[in-house]
Amino acid sequence: MEAARNNVTNISQFSRERQGGGQHTPLDDCRERSALGLKRALDQALEQAKLKLLGMAEKAMGLDLYHLYMDTLELTRDHRAEIGDAFRKHYLQRFNRECRRDAAHIRKDANCSELSLQAPDDLEESLATDSLANAIRNACIEELFGLDQRMGLLIDDPELTRGVNPLGPEVISESLMAALNDQDAALKTRLLMATQLSKHLPEPIGEIYQDINRRLARQNVLPTIRTSVRRAASDRQPGQQIGAEGSDVFAMLRQLMAMGGGLSAGPMAGASILGPALPGEAATGMAALRSDQIMPTLNRLQRGRAAEFEQAGLDHAVLDAIDQGRGQVNVLHGLRNSRMAGAMTAMDTMTLDIVAMVFDYVLDDTRIPDAIKALIGRLQIPVLKVAMLDKTFFSQKSHPARKLLDALAEAAIGWDAGEGHEGGLYRKIEELVAAILDQFDDRIEVFAEALEQLNAFLAEERRAAAAAMAPSVQAVKNIEQAAASRRVAHDEVQSSLLGHPVPSAIGAFLTGPWQRMLADIHYKAGEDSAAWKGALETMADLIWSVAAKVDRDERKRLVTMLPSLLRRLDEAVGYLGLDQQGRDAFFTSLVKCHAEAVKDGRLEGEAIPLFDVPAAVEMDLPELNDPVGFEPVAAAVEAAAEVPALIEELAAATEENIVGEAPDTAAELGRLKRGCWIEYQQDDGASVRAKLSWVSPLKGLYLFTNRLGQRAISINAEGLAAKLRAGEARILNAAPLMDCAVGSLMERLQRHAA
Incomplete structure (x- = not known):
């Protein structure tokens, strides 16, 4: 147990460390060690390639081949530093991009048709890149097994489903090909260089991977690697209907009832479901109705004129329930024990039994609020008539009456008494039920028309809910975009400082206020903005300006650069909100740093005192809240032009499976789809239902609302999975009502017949 506890890693710990501040994270350590190690490995590989190419040129058969070998040798010998610097630049860019999982750079596997559309030169480069990546992967299979899992954990993508390992062979090979493309060399020269490097690079890269694996394990990033098998959850929901679409479910039910001799009636019944009344005889010893009177009698009962039918032998409680429209009472059991049942054919009697048991399930379904359940219960007699007229009702999921019942139940899951009975969903269902009771005799199309009206109403409600939810979704998007911006800023500062020592005063300034x-x-402006590019350029110039100047050309360049650099830095400290005292302190320290840089080429920056940075440099960015419990989401106020697009996106969202990104959440969250309902306990112990309305693509926060898109709350994947495991929240069964009811009945009959 102790070993297991030692292997537990906080999934979100490393992500939070990257949000801001100057602290050095395990991911920063991976970036630094890999960049420095890969540059050394590339330098050694280029030296080995140079010696190999020299021998190949001496043995070349033909002038063209000789010139190719010599051109590649010249590139290797004379441009080694440029290739190394270009590789470092491209590698750090790709590393940071893969760590951030930028949506604009999500990789897609190329298929053969896509390859055929590439220009020949591009295709050759693509194949060379793949060949180099495969050479590295084949040489480092064991090291990558652990490294993929550890890096996936650090970047919140444990299964690497949204990109590749930032340290992986693909990133290295693409960066190397990009570096070669930066050189003024012919395609064949670059391809021959790539071929040589694929022979000399994989082994030292394996050593780099081993070193990083050891360091991450010491930092408690998956210190023990275990293999695991992902188990697929059963597709069958509890109570889901048994039997395929189109199978004769009614015949199966009849057979099971005959084998089992019937079941005892539900709680509302007065006798056995297959009680003493048989076709053609009365339950009470009174004269039976004629069979041709059954459907007209049901029609009149359906319309609520029950008082006229005491002669049919109906119990007074049943009559009162019909007369008062109390749908919570299963009136079909009362019909089964009346003289009316005696006039039914054997087939209709069994149909009555089956529909009565179906409504036992419906009226006992805890997913449906009692008020809506009472409305649906008023459809008992119409549904009985449908089943008597058309036995495919039980087997065809596309049957209009069945689809209507399913849609009513699904819509009702999120209804609560706070909406009231005077409008909205309750009034619409009440209106549709009343229309069916009034209009349905034997024209089953009435149910299809009601379903069409309900769907139109719900579509309008969904659009209104999307509009109500949009400000909350935008608020979460803003928070997550701010978190992503902090990560980008952190990565850019760390990458710029890598391999470039600066005085501590400048380092503190860059990792603190400049990073913010x-x-x-x-x-606010994005990576393509002039402001962003200018800030990165100014940072690079500042770092270079305080580095030791070892010759006259560098000192001359510094003198030429200083006016522009100081002007840009002055604008930057103004942006940061530094007061006059803070500005003076910064520029005084900077002057000392420049003086040290040009003093005999020695950098004595540690002797320069740090300057205080006032609190005014804090930027007004939304703060990331990574809630492990259900937390309210404040609405964002956005530009009017942005709202319609977001509303359209939310209204058009389709159901899709949402699996928690952390490995230990997949079992709990694998059943969740957008639109699913959960029930959870509030602090006061009250149970509340909420719909999964949106899942953020960046951070995986789950946004729940009520049916109308209001009362938005959010929770992260780990928190939601923990609540599901602890029983503090549960996912409501999303299976259609009639699938559940018929499936439950069939299971009961099978057990009884066994």
Whole structure:
């Protein structure tokens, strides 16, 4: 147990560490060690390639081949530094991009048709890139097994479903090909270089992977790697109908009832479901109705004129329930024990028994609120008539009456008494039920018309709910975009400082206020903006300006650069909100740093005191709240132009499976789809229902609302999975009502017949 506890890693810990501040994270350590190690490995591989190419040129058969070998040798020998610097730049860009899982750069596997559309040169480069990646992967299979899992954990993508390993062979090979493309060399020269590197790079890369695996394990990032098998959950919901679409379910039910001799009636019944009344005889010893009177009698009962039919032998409680429209009472059991049942054919009697038991399930279904259940219960006699007229009602899921019952129950799951009985969904269902009771004799199309009206009403409600929910969704999007901007800023600062030591005063400035400014610019303007590109350029110039200047050309370049750099830095400290005292302190320290940089080429920056940064540099970005419990979501106020697009997106959202990104949440969250309902306990112990309305693509926060898109709450995957495991929340069964009812009845009959 102790070993198991030692292997538990906080899934969101590393993500939170990257949100801001200058702290050094395990991901930063991976970036630094891999970038430095890969550059050394590339330098050694280029040296080995140079010696190999020299021998190949000496043995070349033909002038063209000789020139190819010599051109590649020249590229290897004379441009080694440029290739190394370009590789470092492209590698850090791709590493950061894969860590962020940028939506714009999600990878798609190319198929053969896509390859055939590429230009020949592009195809050759693509194949060379793949070949280099495969060479690295084949040489490092064991190391990558653990590294893929650890890096997946650090970037909140444990299964690497949204991209590749930031340290993986694909990133390295693409960065290397991009670096070669930056050189002024012919395609054949670059391809030959890639071929040589694929022979010399994989082994040292394996050593780099081993080192990073050891360091991550020491930092408690999956210290023990275990294999696991993902188990698929059963597709069958509890109580779901047995039997395929179109099978003769009614015949199966009849057979099971005959084998079992019937079942005892539900709680509302007065006798056995297959009680003493047989076709053609009365339950009470009184004269039976004629069979041709059954449907007209049901029609009149359906319309609520029950008082006229005491002569039919109906119990007074049943008559009162029909007369007062009390749908909570199963009136079909009362009909079964009346003289009316004696006039029915054997087939109709069994149909009555089956429909009565179906409504036992319906009226006992805890998913449906009692008020709506009472309305649906008023359809007992119409549904009985449908089943008597058309036995495919039991087997065809597309039957209009069956689809209507399913739709009514599904719509009712999210209804609560707070909506009231005077409008909205309750009034619509009441209106549709009243129309069916009034209009349905034997024209089953009445149910299809009611279903069409209900669907139109619900579609309008969904659009209104999307409009109500949009500000809350936008608020979560803003929070997550701010978090992503902080990660981007953090990664850019760390990448820029990598391999470039700076005085501590400048380092503190860059990892503190400058990083927060970058996050603010990225959040408000984006990566393609001039402000973002200018801030990165200014940061690079600042870092270079305080580095040791070892020759006259570098000092001359510094003198030329300083006016523009100081002007840009002055604008930046203004953006940061530094007061005059803070500005003076910063520029005083910067002057000292420049003086040290040009002083005999020695960098003595540690002697320069740090300057205080006032609280005014804090940027006004939405703070990330990673809720492990249900937390209210405040609505965002956005530009009017943005709202319609978001509303359309939310209204058009289709159901899709949502699986928690953390491995330990998949079992609990694998059944969740957008539109699913859960029931959870509030702090006061009251149970509340909420619909999964949206899942954020960046961070995986789950946004729940009520049926009308209001009362938005959010929770993260780990928190929701924990509540489901603890029984503090449960996913409501999403199976259609009639599937559940018929399936439950069939299971009861099978047990009884066994």
